Amino acid sequence: MNWPQLLITVATIGSIFGVVTLALNLQYARGGMINFGIVAYFAVGAYTYAIITQPPPKGLDQYAFGLDWPWWAGFLLAGIAALGFAALTGWPTLRLRGEYLALTTFAFAEVFHSFLLNERRIGNGTVGLSNVHRPFGDWGPIEEKYVFAGAAALLLIVTLAAFRQLLASPYGRALDAIRDDEVAAQSSGKPSADMRRQVFLISAVPVGLAGAVYAMFTTLAQPSLFTAEVTFVVWIALVLGGERSVYGAMLGAFGLVFFEEVVRALPFETVRSAQIAASVEHIITGVLFIAVLRYQPFDRIQRKVRAST
């Protein structure tokens, strides 16, 4: 097993999914909103980046748009597009609560996925967009893969710092109050609907940016990369790491990506054994998920920490 390569992949993918998990942490653990369609905002970022940076269509290309703009324009517009998509989807859905919000966000993501599969002029249909522009080459002696890992880690750190600042402020306290008891919070002058909407919108921005970095890293924007499975992987990461803290959310993302990458990197003698390993990976992830839900170790740790202080 090539450990340095594996670790650098974990650092890059873990950072990208760490950003998405942080956004989910903000929406769910602090905002009280269940978003089962977070993959759609991730996909919007990836496709926006690809469309903005790719060259205009030629020859057999089926897509209709390619602006050939620089990477930073694609990156910024990926965040803005995710924000716009969140505004569009949040407007009709955020009046809903709990499982109803979960179902509608899931439905939105599925409709968007279906749109990507079938609309060739935007994202080239099932084939998707390939050869997505990779902005970072080798930086002097530093290889491209390290530069990528650094860029993804930087996005994670900036997201983490911004969310921490937000949640440690009176804004975060008001959010907690709204999540705990909306009626009482409103009676204390907290505009719960406005704050929920704000959280939904601002948390979509880093998800869109992470989508752009994912498209750069994989050089692909394909529907098969943005299925509901991504949403559930991020949810599992959030639950495994402990939804109560931003660090737990990050830890869950890195842990899950590490586990997946290790299984993928194992040398197998036969195709059959690789298939079995992939199934075992899913089973172990599922068992871990159930165990965390059943035993709630993070709540216990929190109680112990609280008792010791």
Add this chain to the structure above:
Amino acid sequence: MTGRDHARVPTQLGSLLEVNGVSKRFAGIQALGGDDGLSFQIDRGSFVGLIGPNGAGKSTLFNLLTGVLPADAGTIVFEGNDITAASSHQRAEHGIGRTFQTPRTFESLTVLDNVVVGATSPGERLRSALGRKWRRHEAGLVEQARDILDQVGLADRASEPVGDLSGGELRMLGVARQLIRRPTLLLLDEPTAGVHPLLQDRLADLLAGLHRQGMTLVVVEHNLHFLLAIAEHILVLTQGRLLAEGPPSHIRGDPAVVSAYLGEDHAA
């Protein structure tokens, strides 16, 4: 005063709250207001007790006044502004504070933060939250919250989770959270239920002090001994209608009130 269904709670300072023909139905059953709805006025600086048997509509009235429930008909005017269509948080911003019949708290926050969150901090605006200016204001709020916790007898519980408080202490915490807002009109829903007698005395002193400072208070209470001793005017609701109103001394001897509470035999 303008009759049984259109009472006016008088002071020298003019009207603060005007309730005009307000009514509410639940599943087709009239919960508040008769055919013409419920109407009354409360003047600025008054201390009003709102009493009535269970199901009289007292808490429903509070919910309509604070926007927790929309009124089916009628208007609510506060400080000259029609707030009938205003949302709950907008009414709180206008200066209407309330506590609840069943104490409502923020479980993930400490006792201290349950009070601080009652105030409107500049750091609650998204743009300010990402800056640092709110920190200066925050220190003042925390100090204010500690003072208020001291007044309601919870000073030594400030850093505890709210889950550790008793039912009576939770009620006091609800009052404390409203006090930090300094509302113009404070609606208290059964503030003494489950509260230790010593704390009840402290609460009575606290409310009397707020009244002296000019705060308008409306208190729903089943503990008539407590309420009649501190309120200067009583409104009696029964079956969603205004049955009687007047000073405590007048209400005590009103046969209609005694009958509504204890039945016809006692009123005779």
